[in-house]
Amino acid sequence: xxxxxxxxxxxFRKEGQNVTLSCEQNLNHDAMYWYRQDPGQGLRxxxxxxxxxxxQKGDIAEGYSVSREKKESFPLTVTSAQKNPTAFYLCASTGxxxxxxxxFFGPGTRxxxx
Amino acid sequence: xxxxxxxxxxxxVAEGNPxxxxxxxxxxxxxxxxxxxxxPNRGLxxxxxxxxxxxxxxxxxxxxxxFNKSQTSFHLKKPSALVSDSALYFCAVRVSYNQGxxxxxxxxxxxxxxx
Numbered sequence: 001x002x003x004x005x006x007x008x009x010x011x012f013r014k015e016g017q018n019v020t021l022s023c024e025q026n027l028n029h030d031a032m033y034w035y036r037q038d039p040g041q042g043l044r045x046x047x048x049x050x051x052x053x054x055x056q057k058g059d060i061a062e063g064y065s066v067s068r069e070k071k072e073s074f075p076l077t078v079t080s081a082q083k084n085p086t087a088f089y090l091c092a093s094t095g096x097x098x099x100x101x102x103x104f105f106g107p108g109t110r111x112x113x114x
Numbered sequence: 115x116x117x118x119x120x121x122x123x124x125x126x127v128a129e130g131n132p133x134x135x136x137x138x139x140x141x142x143x144x145x146x147x148x149x150x151x152x153x154p155n156r157g158l159x160x161x162x163x164x165x166x167x168x169x170x171x172x173x174x175x176x177x178x179x180x181f182n183k184s185q186t187s188f189h190l191k192k193p194s195a196l197v198s199d200s201a202l203y204f205c206a207v208r209v210s211y212n213q214g215x216x217x218x219x220x221x222x223x224x225x226x227x228x229x
Contacts, residue, residue, distance in 0.1 A: 004157075031215055040123070042204060042219040043158075050214050058216070090157055094215055100165050102148055103217060105157035 003027065004106035006091050011111045013078070013085065021076045021109045023091035030096050032074035033103065036060060037088040046089075049074055078111065086113045116141045118207050120220035127195045127227050135190040135223045137205030146208035147188040148217065149179055151201045158204065164188060175199070195227045 004025045013019045025032065031050045035043040045058030049068040063082025068074055074093075078085045088110050092103040117140045127133045139145055146165050150158040162173025169181045179190045188205060202224050206217040 006157075033216075040221055042221040043217075044219075045216055048214045048216065056214060088155075092158075100146065101215075102160040102163055103215075104160070105150075107157045108155070110155070 004091060004093055004104055006106035006109050008109060011109055013111060013113050016080045018077055018079050021089055023074045023106060024072055025093045027093055029093035031094045033092040034076045035090045037090060085111055087111060116207060116209050116218050118205050118218055118220040120205055120223045122223050124224045129197055129227055129229050130194050133192050133195040135203050135225060137188045137220060139186050139207045141207055148206045149190050150204045153201050197227050197229055200225055200227045
């Protein structure tokens with residue numbers, strides 16, 4: 001089956017820890033995105049990448065980092081600098097023509113800080 | 115600034131009745147508009163999009179949306195609601211290509227369909 005996978009589904013972090021969320025796609029999509037979802041606020045863009053080895057900050061990049069070493073993979077690290085990391089994190093991807101194509105979303109990772 | 119507004123946090127509909135979930139947008143240039151649905155603790159599923167052409171767009175699961183340029187709206191509609199349509203609905207607008215196909219989302223509307 002083609003699609004986007006995210007792991008883990010649930011993640012618990014202690015104060016001061018860095019954690020990495022996995023996102024993998026087998027859709028052969030060029031562009032990948034990370035969003036953060038909080039209740040009542042919709043989705044906000046953290047980082048995005050249009051090609052391998054290149055990525056740009058979104059609207060709320062502070063306290064997060066990413067890498068894009070392979071086309072299929074776009075992991076997100078939530079660092080200890082992120083003051084309020086408890087949220088639902090969604091990864092998405094889209095094909096070459098990012099203007100017209102819809103984004104496909106993974107099932108999400110729920111991160112909770114203990 | 116580009117933005118999307120969903121003026122209703124919640125919409126309640128009886129099963130079998132028509133439903134409308136409202137969305138208005140503000141963009142510079144031609145808008146590319148999308149509707150997504152989210153079930154609890156799941157990712158977003160694409161419903162439909164407007165890029166150009168016919169103002170009435172048909173999508174998945176019997177949903178449709180009407181693009182109205184003069185009112186800058188893109189309301190989601192369905193002639194007969196089902197209990198299984200109960201979910202969180204997001205409207206989104208795409209900004210220009212050189213921002214990597216970035217989507218701007220509304221805050222979401224919770225649709226509740228009662229039997």
